Amino acid sequence: MAEMTDENETAWLGIDLGTQSVRALAVTADGTVLGRGSAPLGGRREGVRHEQDPEEWWQAVCTASRSALTTLTGVRIGGLAVCGTSGTVLLTDGEGRPASPALMYDDGRAAAEAVRLREAGLAVQDTWALPKALWLVGVHGEGRVTHQPDVVTARLVGGPVPTDSSHALKTGYDLQRDAWPDLALDLPEVVLPGTRLGEVCPAAAEATGIPAGTAVIAGMTDGCAAQIAAGALRHGSWNSVLGTTLVLKGAAPAPVLDPTGVVYNHRAPGGTWLPGGASSVGAGALPADVDPGVMDERAAAFEPSGAIAYPLVSPGERFPFLAPDATAFLLGTPADDADRWAGILQGVALAERLCLDYLDHLGAPLDGPLTLTGGAARSAYWNQLRADVLGRPVRVPEQTEPALGMAALAAHGVTGEPLPDIAERMVRIRTTLDPNLERTTLFAEPYARLVDELTERGWLLAPVAVHAHSRLNQETNVCEDLPRGAGNCATSHDGAALDDGTRP
Structure with missing residues (x-):
């Protein structure tokens, strides 16, 4: 139910085009949610195929928006912005109407096109939008390459619109040169996020x-929308979005360069760079036919689990290493279903730690706060477990929805006020969790074993493994030198992440 509002109060509308639903939030400048709405989305999954009907997006936006706004009285909508799933692409005609199905972010049918692009010197992954655009043209013929939100914004304004540089990134747009790759594709005009x-x-x-x-x-x-919704826009701040899969995004004064293409860099309004990566581990690996609250309670008896998991949701890994042939695995045998559940929760947290170690290996700043968002942030047990495995404090905001980030971006686009300032006023932190020293130490050995296993399988590069072990050894030594109950053993006294001196 909407809260009481002042006459002529301004709200900002954020719309999130998700995988399973569309969500809309009407939010004031201080983060008060005045209205919300949602509508389900269908889709077609068959093996590596994953597509949606773009017309469903518009119908769902109509339903979700009406629901979010229906109870608002005396409220002015100052502006709106729309986010979509990164890498989702389709073809449209000259009027902006869909001319093909939409290939979703994880559709894997363009692997051959991706290989040819990499051979041509472009750092793309198999499921990125650029190879999928080439595949679509080969199957459906010519058309304008279009990203998911562009379909909705075109309908909203009544005609074709430019795309934003954030969604264009995985279609090969070079943010440093502000240029598309030289390919035989009909590519749209590109504007910065926050542009009217x-x-x-x-x-x-x-x-x-x-x-x-x-x-x-x-x-x-x-992913960027969730980062804004986490208030993680100051340099060194990071947002870990855990839903079906895991995405880490941070803020830095310059791009974090990665020759393997695992880490990519968005650009936020104001010039800040947003490095990050998307893993294929996540809550999607958990069984869906059980009560997660009950399983969390039972899982607490298995720390660490009898089985070390690398819980990929689907074949192939994208971050913290690139391994298209990687598959999920278990080291050891779980004692029962609760132990298996524990192994998956812990496995995601261990993978998350390796992502942060990889970012540190590349020289990314990690000395700011880490905020947890995504559907998994509803699990208090998992949040604390992740803090313990990572060995650093984590923040959990009240609202974890990307739609909140789009409301903040809409306010920035209309008012011109710096986005970090707007986001920090809108974002309300519900709780901050400190890591438990003893539990952090418990997970050091499983982490080391996982790093070694990933290296032996040829997925994790040896220098990255060495760096991860070096950081683990230093943190373990710090832990051993601290008295019991001393708190976070993985950070220095000023709260900055320990640096083992091996950064490039």
Whole structure:
């Protein structure tokens, strides 16, 4: 239910085009949620195939937006922005209408195109939008390469719109040169996130309930949206988004360069760089036919688990290493279903730690706060477990939805105020969890075993493994020197992450 509002109060509308649903939030400048709505999305999954009907996106946006705004009275909608799943792409005609199905972020049918692009010197992964765009043209013929949110924003303003540089990144757009690759593709104009695309047209207003004339602002990917919603925009801050899979995104003054292409860099309004990567481990590896609250309680008896897991949701890994042929595995045999559950929770946390070690290996700043968002952040047990495995404090905000990030970006696009300032006012931190020293130490040996196993399988590069062991050894020595109950053993006294001196 919407809270009582002042007459003529301004709210900002964020719309998130997810995998399973569309969500809309109407939020004030201080983070008060005045209205929310959602609508389900379907899709087609068959093996490596994963596609959606773009028309469903628009219908879901209409439903979710009307629901979010239906109870608001005396409230002005100052503007809106839309985020989508990174790497989801389709073809449209000259009027911006869909001319193909949408290939979703994890559709794997363009592997051959990705190989040819890599041979040509482009650092792309198999499921990125660029190889999928080439595949679509080969199957469906010519068309304008279009990203998920562009379909919705075109309908909102009544005609084709530029794409934003955030969604364009995985389609090969070079953010440092502000240029597309030289390929035979019909590629759109690109603008920075936060750019005004137009206004809601009368036809869209009637369909969505969003007032005609409302400013439509260019958005960012869902991962960037979640990062904004976490308030993780100051240099050295990081947001870990754990849902079906795991995404880590941070803020840095310069791009974090990675010759393997595992870590990529978005650019936020104001010039800040947003390095990050997307792993294929995550909550999607958990069985769906059990009560997660009950299983969390039972899992607490298995720390560490009898089985070390690398819980990939689907074949292939993208971060903290690139291994298209990687598969999920268990080292050891779980005692029962609770132990297996524990192994998966711990396995995701261990992979998360390796992601941070990889980022440190590349020289990324890690000395700011780490915020947990995504559906898994609803699990208090898992949040504490992750803090313990990582050996660092974590923050959990009240609202963990990417739609909140889009509301903040809409406010930035209309007012021109710096995005970090807007986000910090909108984001409300629910709790901060400190790591437990004894539990951190418990997971040192399983982490070392996992690093070794990934190296032996040829997936993790040896220098990265050496770096991970070096950081683990230093942190373990610090832990041993501290008295019991001393708190976070993986950070220095000023709260900055320990540096083992091996950064490049």
